Amino acid sequence: xxxxxxxxxxxxxxxxxxxxxxxxxxxxxxxxxxxxxxxxxxxxxxxxxxxxxxxxxxxxxxxxxxxxxxxxxxxxxxxxxxxxxxxxxxxxxxxxxxxxxxxxxxxxxxxxxxxxxxxxxxxxxxxxxxxxxxxxxxxxxxxxxxxxxxxxxxxxxxxxxxxxxxxxxxxxxxxxxxxxxxxxxxxxxxxxxxxxxxxxxxxxxxxxxxxxxxxxxxxxxxxxxxxxxxxxxxxxxxxxxxxxxxxxxxxxxxxxxxxxxxxxxxxxxxxxxxxxxxxxxxxxxxxxxxxxxxxxxxxxxxxxxxxxxxxxxxxxxxxxxxxxxxxxxxxxxxxxxxxxxxxxxxxxxxxxxxxxxxxxxxxxxxxxxxxxxxxxxxxxxxxxxxxxxxxxxxxxxxxxxxxxxxxxxxxxxxxxxxxxxxxxxxxxxxxxxxxxxxxxxxxxxxxxxxxxxxxxxxxxxxxxxxxxxxxxxxxxxxxxxx
Amino acid sequence: xxxxxxxxxxxxxxxxxxxxxxxxxxxxxxxxxxxxxxxxxxxxxxxxxxxxxxxxxxxxxxxxxxxxxxxxxxxxxxxxxxxxxxxxxxxxxxxxxxxxxxxxxxxxxxxxxxxxxxxxxxxxxxxxxxxxxxxxxxxxxxxxxxxxxxxxxxxxxxxxxxxxxxxxxxxxxxxxxxxxxxxxxxxxxxxxxxxxxxxxxxxxxxxxxxxxxxxxxxxxxxxxxxxxxxxxxxxxxxxxxxxxxxxxxxxxxxxxxxxxxxxxxxxxxxxxxxxxxxxxxxxxxxxxxxxxxxxxxxxxxxxxxxxxxxxxxxxxxxxxxxxxxxxxxxxxxxxxxxxxxxxxxxxxxxxxxxxxxxxxxxxxxxxxxxxxxxxxxxxxxxxxxxxxxxxxxxxxxxxxxxxxxxxxxxxxxxxxxxxxxxxxxxxxxxxxxxxxxxxxxxxxxxxxxxxxxxxxxxxxxxxxxxxxxxxxxxxxxxxxxx
Numbered sequence: 001x002x003x004x005x006x007x008x009x010x011x012x013x014x015x016x017x018x019x020x021x022x023x024x025x026x027x028x029x030x031x032x033x034x035x036x037x038x039x040x041x042x043x044x045x046x047x048x049x050x051x052x053x054x055x056x057x058x059x060x061x062x063x064x065x066x067x068x069x070x071x072x073x074x075x076x077x078x079x080x081x082x083x084x085x086x087x088x089x090x091x092x093x094x095x096x097x098x099x100x101x102x103x104x105x106x107x108x109x110x111x112x113x114x115x116x117x118x119x120x121x122x123x124x125x126x127x128x129x130x131x132x133x134x135x136x137x138x139x140x141x142x143x144x145x146x147x148x149x150x151x152x153x154x155x156x157x158x159x160x161x162x163x164x165x166x167x168x169x170x171x172x173x174x175x176x177x178x179x180x181x182x183x184x185x186x187x188x189x190x191x192x193x194x195x196x197x198x199x200x201x202x203x204x205x206x207x208x209x210x211x212x213x214x215x216x217x218x219x220x221x222x223x224x225x226x227x228x229x230x231x232x233x234x235x236x237x238x239x240x241x242x243x244x245x246x247x248x249x250x251x252x253x254x255x256x257x258x259x260x261x262x263x264x265x266x267x268x269x270x271x272x273x274x275x276x277x278x279x280x281x282x283x284x285x286x287x288x289x290x291x292x293x294x295x296x297x298x299x300x301x302x303x304x305x306x307x308x309x310x311x312x313x314x315x316x317x318x319x320x321x322x323x324x325x326x327x328x329x330x331x332x333x334x335x336x337x338x339x340x341x342x343x344x345x346x347x348x349x350x351x352x353x354x355x356x357x358x359x360x361x362x363x364x365x366x367x368x369x370x371x372x373x374x375x376x377x378x379x380x381x382x383x384x385x386x387x388x389x390x391x392x393x394x395x396x397x398x399x400x401x402x403x404x405x406x407x408x409x410x411x412x413x414x415x416x417x418x419x420x421x422x423x424x425x426x427x428x429x430x431x432x433x434x435x436x437x438x439x440x441x442x443x444x445x446x447x448x449x450x451x452x453x454x455x456x457x458x459x460x461x462x463x464x465x466x467x468x469x470x471x472x473x474x475x476x477x478x479x480x481x482x
Numbered sequence: 483x484x485x486x487x488x489x490x491x492x493x494x495x496x497x498x499x500x501x502x503x504x505x506x507x508x509x510x511x512x513x514x515x516x517x518x519x520x521x522x523x524x525x526x527x528x529x530x531x532x533x534x535x536x537x538x539x540x541x542x543x544x545x546x547x548x549x550x551x552x553x554x555x556x557x558x559x560x561x562x563x564x565x566x567x568x569x570x571x572x573x574x575x576x577x578x579x580x581x582x583x584x585x586x587x588x589x590x591x592x593x594x595x596x597x598x599x600x601x602x603x604x605x606x607x608x609x610x611x612x613x614x615x616x617x618x619x620x621x622x623x624x625x626x627x628x629x630x631x632x633x634x635x636x637x638x639x640x641x642x643x644x645x646x647x648x649x650x651x652x653x654x655x656x657x658x659x660x661x662x663x664x665x666x667x668x669x670x671x672x673x674x675x676x677x678x679x680x681x682x683x684x685x686x687x688x689x690x691x692x693x694x695x696x697x698x699x700x701x702x703x704x705x706x707x708x709x710x711x712x713x714x715x716x717x718x719x720x721x722x723x724x725x726x727x728x729x730x731x732x733x734x735x736x737x738x739x740x741x742x743x744x745x746x747x748x749x750x751x752x753x754x755x756x757x758x759x760x761x762x763x764x765x766x767x768x769x770x771x772x773x774x775x776x777x778x779x780x781x782x783x784x785x786x787x788x789x790x791x792x793x794x795x796x797x798x799x800x801x802x803x804x805x806x807x808x809x810x811x812x813x814x815x816x817x818x819x820x821x822x823x824x825x826x827x828x829x830x831x832x833x834x835x836x837x838x839x840x841x842x843x844x845x846x847x848x849x850x851x852x853x854x855x856x857x858x859x860x861x862x863x864x865x866x867x868x869x870x871x872x873x874x875x876x877x878x879x880x881x882x883x884x885x886x887x888x889x890x891x892x893x894x895x896x897x898x899x900x901x902x903x904x905x906x907x908x909x910x911x912x913x914x915x916x917x918x919x920x921x922x923x924x925x926x927x928x929x930x931x932x933x934x935x936x937x938x939x940x941x942x943x944x945x946x947x948x949x950x951x952x953x954x955x956x957x958x959x960x961x962x963x964x
Contacts, residue, residue, distance in 0.1 A: 028877075028878075028879045105841070105844070109841075110831075110841075153877075153878070153879070154907050155877050155878040155879075155907050155908060156907060156908065169798075170796065170797070170798030171796070171798075172796050172798045172799065172905070175907065176877060176907050177796075177875070177905060177906065177907060178905070178907060179906070179907050179908050179909045179912075180907075182908075182909050220798070222798075222801070248798070248801045248802050248805050249801060249805065250805055251804055251805045251807075251808030251809065252808065253804040253807070253808050253813060253814040254801045254802075254804035254805045254808065257800060257801050257804055257814070257834075257835075257836060258801050285931070286802070286806075286929055286930075286931045287799075287802060287929055287930065287931075288929060314652065314653070314654050314659075315652070316651075316652030316653075316654045316702070316704075316730070317654065317769075318739060319704070319730045319731060319736045319739050319740050320730050320736075320768070320769060322733055322735040322736035322739055323730050323731065323732055323733045323736045324768075325733075325735070326733035326734065326735050326736065327733065331735060332735040332739070349592070352739075353739075354739060359587070359591075359592070362587070393659070395510075395635075395637050395658060396510075396635070396637040397510045397635070397637075423654070423659060423660070424659065424661070425636050425637050425638060425657065425658050425659060425660060425661050425662075426637060426638065426661050426664075427661045427664050430661075446928060447768055447769055447770060448768075448769065449767070449768045449769075
C-alpha cells in the first residue's frame, strides 16, 4: 500500500541520496558507514557519494563535486566538519535538493559562535526552501523502507521490521546507543532531531501518526519550539495510536541543566506535563520505558478496563505486584465465583486472588505446566479480568525450555494483554526464560513492578481514548491514575 | 574474634545438627541436600542424619532413631511431612535439643487445620523450651560460619563471604530463589522466617545488629507480632548499621491479599511506615533493592551530605540523573570555582555540571580514559560533592576491557560513594562493563535511576544517624526526603 507523498517523505524514503563526508572504508564513523549500511540493506534508491579526493567507496564511484551529479538527489546528508556544512548546503540548494540531514556538530549546542553558525545554516536553507534535520544529529533509521542516515557503525545487523517508532531529542535512543536488534518486538523508525533547528518533534509526530507502518510512537522530548501546535498534533496522534513520552527536566535542577546545556526552556515542566496529559500522551518514568512499555501495545489489543489478574509462583510476589498495580492505577480484579470454583477444583490451595501456584506446584511435579495453563485459561475467560501478569520460577530442575509449550499456548491467546517476569537462582536461566517468552510474543520485564506498570499504560490509554473519542469501553472501570 | 554466645547462636553456628527427612542422594529437595552442602562447605560440627530406613547418606551413617545419637545436637532440622513433625519435635525436646528449624509446610499458611497443627507444634516447643524457626521455612544460610539448613539444591556453589545479611518473611530471597553467587559484594546470612511461629524478625534483627560479620541488614517484612519491641530493636540496630526494609502491603489491595494469604495484619501500613521511619529503617521500593541498594554501604564510607556529582557520556542522561536525584532527596552539587576552572582547562566543552564528557570525547580518541580520570579526580576532590554517579558508553570500538585501568583507579578511590551505569548498542558489552566495574568495587546498576537512588539511601542514612546520635555531619546538607 503506497502512501501519499508527504512533505517529509524525502527524509524517510528518498529515491536518491547525496552524501558529504569521509568516504574512508572500515572506519566506525562517517558517510561511508551510511553507504555501507544502505548497500547491506539493499537500498533501491540511488547513492551519490561526494568527496573532493576519494575515487570510490565500497565499489561505488565518488563524485568530486555535487555539480557532477546529473540527477537531483531527494536528500542530502552532510557528515563533514561544521566549517564545510554551510558551503555544501548552499550547493545543495543550488542543485535543487530540498531536504538535508546535517550530522555535523559545532552549531547551536556549542555556545554563542555555534549559534551564529546555525543561524547561517538556516538562512541558506530558507533561501533555497530546504527542510533541515539537525544539525548535530544522526538523522533517520527506517527499517520499513530499509533506509538509514546513521553515520556510526552500529556493531550489529538489523534485519527485522517492527511497529515502534521513536522521535528523540537526544542520540541516546539511536541505533548506536541502544541494542535495538535485541528488542524482540522490533522497531520501525528512529528519528534523532539533533538541535532541531527546523524539522521538529511536531512535524515528525504528525508524520508518524499517519504512517501505516507505525503502531506506537515513543517520544523523548526536552522542549518544543511551538507547544500549541505540538499539543494539537499530539491529540490527533493519540486518537490514532498510543504516544509514550519521556519528559525530563521535571525537577528544578534538571530544568536548569537543560537550559544551560541544550538551550531548552527551563521552568516549564508543569505546563508541559499538563499539555501532555491533555493530549493523551502516556508519560513514562525512565529511559528504557520508551521501548519496554511500548511492547504490550505492539502485541495485544487494548484492555477493556484496569482490572489485573495475577498468577504467581510466590505469594510475596503476588503482594508486591498488587502494590505495584495500585501505585499505577490498576486494581486487582475480583475473580468471578465461577473462576474461584474452577480454581478450587484444580487444587485445594487455589481459589484466591492473586493465584498463587506455589503450594500446588510443590505436589504437581511435571504437572506444573498444566496447572499454570488451567489458571491462565480461567483468568483469560473471566469477564472481571482485563489484563494478566504471569510470574514463574526457573532453576536447574525446571529449565526455561520446559515452559516452551506453555508459553506457546499462552502466547497464542491474544484476547487480553499478558506480561511476565520470572525469577530463580541463575540470572542466565531467567534471561533464557525471558527470551523464550518474548519469542512467543509475551512481553517480559526485569521485575514485577516494571511488568505491571507497562500494563497500566495500556489501561490508561484505553480509558483516555474511550473518553476522547466518545466511545466508552465495553466494561467501564475505575479511572486509572493520570 | 569469637563472639559471646547468643541464645540464637544454635541457629547460626551449631556445633552439631540432627536432620530429619529424605536422605535420598542426588534429589533436588530434602535433608540430604543440606548434608551434601554442609560437607562441601567443610562444616566442622557433627552431622546426625535421622531416618527410619536409610543406612547412609553421602557416606555418613544414618541413625534410625534420635535416641541412638549419644550427643545432644544443638540444632534439629525437620524436613518431613507435617504429619511427622510434631512427633519428631517431641523427641527432640526429650533429647534436650533446644533449637529447631521446621522446614515442613502444611501449618499456619494452610488454612484452619494447618493453624491447629501449628499450635500443637508450639505447645510441644514451649513445653521443652525449644526455640523454633518456621515452620514453612528454609531456615538459615550462613556463609560466615559455612552453615546452611536450606533443603533445596541451589544449582550453584557459594564460596564468598560478604557483609550483607537478610531477614525475610518470604522464601523469595533465599539461595534457591536468588542468584546470590552473582552478587559480587557477597552475602553473609540469609534468614527465612517462614510462618514465624516463634523466632521472629525482631529476634533476628537484634542478633544481626550485634553480629560483627554483618555490615548491612536487609529486611523483607510483611508484619510484626510485636511492633513496639521491633521498633526498639530497629532503632538500636540502625544506630549500629543501616537497615534496608521492603514493606509490601502499602496498597489496600495488597494489604487485603496479605491478610488472606499469610495472616499478616491488614490496614496497618501507615503505622508500620511511621515506625520504620522513626526507627531509621531505609524503605526501599522493590524486590531487588534489598540487595542492590545495600551494595554502596558495603563498599564506601557514608557520604557527608546529599550533593551529587555527575559524570556522563550523554547530556540527556545527565538530565535524567538529576531528575532521579531530586526525586529521592539528592541534589546536584554546585562545583567549586576551582573545579570549574580545572574542568575548563581539560577541555573547552567542560566546566558545567553535570560533567558531560561526550563532546570532548569525540576528539579525545584514546585519550577518553584520561578525560574520565581527570573529571573524576576533580569531583573526588571537590568539597561540594558528597557522592558520584559515573556514566559511560561501550561499543565494539570502545570495549569494556579498555576501561579496566580507569575502573581500577576509580575503584581504589574510597573517599566518596561512587555508583555507575553504562549504555551501548550491545547488552552483552554493557553486562561485561558492569561486571568489570563490580570487580573493581564500583556498584553498577541497570539504569541511572537505580544507581542514583541507591546513593540516596546512603545520604538519608548518614543524615538520620547524625541526628539520632547527636553527631552532626562534617558538611551539613539539606535534609534528604524521608
